[in-house]
Structure formats: structure tokens, C-alpha cells
Amino acid sequence: MNSPLPLAGGEEPRSGEGVGLNLNESHPPPAPLPQAVGGDLALYVHWPFCVSKCPYCDFNSHVRAEIDQQAWQEALLADLAHEAQLLPGRKLTSIFFGGGTPSLMSPSTVEALIASATSLWQSAQDIEITLEANPNSVEAERFADLAAAGVNRLSLGIQSFDDEALRFLGRAHSAAEGFRALEIAQASFPRVSFDLIYALPGETEERWEATLGRALSLGTTHLSLYQLTIEPGTRFATMVSRRDFETLDADEAAALYELTDTLTSSAGLPAYEISNHARPGHESRHNLTYWRYGDYAGIGPGAHGRRLGMRTVRHRKPENFLSALARNGHGIAEEAALSPTEAADEALVMGLRLAKGIDVEPVLRRFGVPIVDWSRVDRLVGSGHLTRDATRIRTTREGRLLLDSILGEIAAVEPTLAVAS
Numbered sequence: 001m002n003s004p005l006p007l008a009g010g011e012e013p014r015s016g017e018g019v020g021l022n023l024n025e026s027h028p029p030p031a032p033l034p035q036a037v038g039g040d041l042a043l044y045v046h047w048p049f050c051v052s053k054c055p056y057c058d059f060n061s062h063v064r065a066e067i068d069q070q071a072w073q074e075a076l077l078a079d080l081a082h083e084a085q086l087l088p089g090r091k092l093t094s095i096f097f098g099g100g101t102p103s104l105m106s107p108s109t110v111e112a113l114i115a116s117a118t119s120l121w122q123s124a125q126d127i128e129i130t131l132e133a134n135p136n137s138v139e140a141e142r143f144a145d146l147a148a149a150g151v152n153r154l155s156l157g158i159q160s161f162d163d164e165a166l167r168f169l170g171r172a173h174s175a176a177e178g179f180r181a182l183e184i185a186q187a188s189f190p191r192v193s194f195d196l197i198y199a200l201p202g203e204t205e206e207r208w209e210a211t212l213g214r215a216l217s218l219g220t221t222h223l224s225l226y227q228l229t230i231e232p233g234t235r236f237a238t239m240v241s242r243r244d245f246e247t248l249d250a251d252e253a254a255a256l257y258e259l260t261d262t263l264t265s266s267a268g269l270p271a272y273e274i275s276n277h278a279r280p281g282h283e284s285r286h287n288l289t290y291w292r293y294g295d296y297a298g299i300g301p302g303a304h305g306r307r308l309g310m311r312t313v314r315h316r317k318p319e320n321f322l323s324a325l326a327r328n329g330h331g332i333a334e335e336a337a338l339s340p341t342e343a344a345d346e347a348l349v350m351g352l353r354l355a356k357g358i359d360v361e362p363v364l365r366r367f368g369v370p371i372v373d374w375s376r377v378d379r380l381v382g383s384g385h386l387t388r389d390a391t392r393i394r395t396t397r398e399g400r401l402l403l404d405s406i407l408g409e410i411a412a413v414e415p416t417l418a419v420a421s
């Protein structure tokens with residue numbers, strides 16, 4: 001995955017492996033919770049390999065000297081078939097290939113997975129099929145094949161237009177390769193988005209304004225703009241503890257966030273989620289499924305899913321995933337029913353990330369438990385951090401900078417899902 005934001009994909013790296021429900025034992029199935037999104041379904045496919053490990057990255061990504069593409073194709077197809085058998089009759093609205101670096105997948109595997117998913121489920125006419133790619137020249141050479149395989153949206157991990165910043169971020173591509181890959185992508189796919197990482201050490205408002213101005217001039221209708229965050233266990237975390245570099249302070253980072261909001265809004269690509277910007281109608285439909293708390297199947301190492309009131313987690317380590325598949329016919333490490341309170345809590349955490357906020361009423365109807373404490377919501381409306389109408393709550397720009405603490409403040413129960421901003 002290209003972004004430093006762990007909650008954006010079907011991969012949530014916080015869970016341990018091999019704990020929870022043992023799927024080889026027989027247990028009575030938990031009662032399913034009611035579904036919010038009719039028969040719609042999104043599919044997340046995790047490809048766990050990268051050519052090298054970026055020092056800020058805490059995603060489930062692994063470097064291996066050799067990858068048996070055929071074995072992985074078979075494994076992912078089998079994992080997909082397992083999910084499809086548990087989710088009959090659904091309409092597939094999106095597929096998202098994330099990672100890792102899914103542009104390193106053989107295009108024939110991508111094609112086989114798309115063909116299988118769209119035959120196992122009914123495919124929406126306007127199905128969105130996104131693949132994350134890194135912009136080095138070898139990967140860009142595959143774009144035409146990936147488009148022919150059925151991918152209709154590319155999300156490119158450009159991260160910076162500056163070679164020095166790219167070296168600092170440990171990226172395996174240059175700024176020139178980034179621009180070239182973007183050109184090839186725009187010629188190959190109907191929809192293209194790219195990621196940038198900002199709030200790097202020493203980054204000034206002037207410098208970020210110039211970078212963002214350039215990004216907005218490149219003609220894509222979607223941008224993902226992430227602030228650098230230092231995640232525990234990464235090489236950057238060690239470097240910060242050794243004082244090899246200093247991150248921006250909270251005020252400097254907030255000023256850059258506000259500048260981002262202003263510039264993208266005036267260019268017609270306002271934030272529709274904390275870090276995601278699009279022209280109206282060009283939002284990522286796949287990610288909207290997460291934020292609206294719809295069902296999604298997650299396959300591949302470390303992938304998370306939410307289906308029929310259950311949370312599912314696959315084995316993270318590629319070798320463990322393959323042996324689980326050989327043993328059980330699927331790669332699931334944990335599967336557990338969410339209580340109505342947990343599910344309502346997750347819906348709040350996800351929904352408040354959206355610029356449109358969350359309508360609390362349908363969540364209350366769906367799960368039958370209170371989701372927010374209205375007196376606390378009103379207090380935060382008074383302080384300028386939230387706005388609300390009858391049942392919909394939104395964060396203001398100031399509120400978005402304090403999302404974690406706002407969630408802790410307004411939830412009717414203590415939130416259990418961490419949020420990165």
C-alpha cells in the first residue's frame with residue numbers, strides 16, 4: 001500500500017495473528033447483524049510483496065527474493081472462492097488491489113481474480129476496479145496489460161516531486177519516473193489518483209503550496225494527501241528516538257493541513273474524507289464502502305473483512321497464509337462476531353472521517369444501540385469542532401484535526417478502533 005494511513009484499506013495491521021476463533025473447531029455460527037447496504041459488496045485483495053521496505057511503512061508488506069506467481073494466483077483464487085461461498089447473491093460494486101505493491105502482481109493473476117470475482121458475484125454495471133501502483137519504470141510498463149485485465153482506476157504512489165524527499169522516504173523511484181508513470185497511467189486508465197506525503201521534516205508552507213499547486217495542475221480528479229506519521233516499529237520510529245530527525249510540531253502540521261484544505265477546495269477537489277480529495281463524482285467508491293460501513297470481503301495476507309456482522313482477518317505472513325490455505329482452503333486467522341455496540345462504534349469511527357459526516361439514525365436502527373452522547377455532541381458544536389442537524393454529525397476543519405479525541409468524547413461507548421489522521 002502506498003499511503004502511510006493504516007485505516008484506509010481492507011488491511012488493518014493492528015491485529016495479531018492466530019488468535020481468536022479457531023476455525024478448525026466447530027462452533028455455532030453467531031447471529032448475523034442486519035446489513036446497512038442492501039446486497040452491495042466490495043472486495044479487497046491484498047498483495048503482500050514490495051521490492052524494498054519504506055522506512056515509514058507499517059503495512060503488511062514483505063520483501064522476498066522470489067515469488068511463485070502461479071502459487072499466489074491459485075491461493076488468492078481459492079481464498080476468494082471461500083468468501084464468495086459465504087456471501088451468495090451479493091452485488092459487487094468495487095474491487096481494490098492493495099498491498100504491498102500490487103503492480104508487481106502478474107497481470108494474468110489480476111485478470112483471473114477479476115474474472116472469478118465478477119462471475120462468483122453479480123457485477124455492478126459501473127464496477128470500480130482500482131489497483132495501487134508504484135511509479136518505477138518496470139511497473140509502468142505493465143499499465144497497459146493491467147488495463148486490459150480490467151483495472152479501470154489506478155492509484156499511484158508518487159509521494160513527492162522532489163528526489164531528496166523521495167530518498168528520505170526510501171522510495172525506489174525518482175521524481176522523473178513519477179511524472180512519466182503518471183503520464184502513462186493517464187493514457188491507460190479512465191480514472192487515476194495519486195498519493196503525496198507531506199509535513200516532512202522542515203517542510204514549510206511555501207514549499208508545500210508549490211508542491212500541491214503542481215499536483216493540482218496535473219489533471220487527475222482524485223488526490224490522496226497524507227501527513228507523515230511515525231508509526232511504532234518502523235525504521236523512522238527508531239530514527240526519531242535516536243533524534244536523527246525531528247518531525248513537525250502539531251501547530252506546523254495543522255497549518256499545512258489547513259493550507260491543503262483551502263487549496264484543494266479552491267481547485268475544485270475538496271476533501272471528502274480526512275486525507276482524500278476529489279472532484280464531485282470522482283470519489284473512491286471502494287473506500288466509501290468502508291467509511292459508510294458497508295460489507296466488504298478481504299482476501300490475501302493480513303486482509304480484514306466485514307461480512308454479515310463478522311470481522312475476518314487473514315494470516316499476515318505470506319508463508320503462514322499459504323499454509324493455512326493448503327490446510328483449510330482459506331487464509332483466515334480470526335473470525336468473530338461483532339457485538340452491536342462494537343459495530344455501532346466502528347460505524348461512528350469510520351463515518352466521522354467523511355466530510356459529509358455520519359447520519360446517526362440509520363446506525364441506531366441497524367444496530368439497536370445508542371451511538372453518541374448528544375449532550376457531548378452539542379458541547380462540541382458549541383466549541384466549533386462539530387456541526388449537526390437533526391441526526392447528522394460532521395466535523396469542522398478544526399474538529400478534523402482532533403478526530404481521535406472527539407470520538408473518545410462523543411461515543412456513547414468507549415471507541416475501540418484507533419484512527420490515524
Ligand code: SF4
Nearest residue numbers: 001002050054057100
Ligand atoms: S511501497 Fe513502501 S509504503 Fe508501500 S507497502 Fe511497500 S514498503 Fe509500504
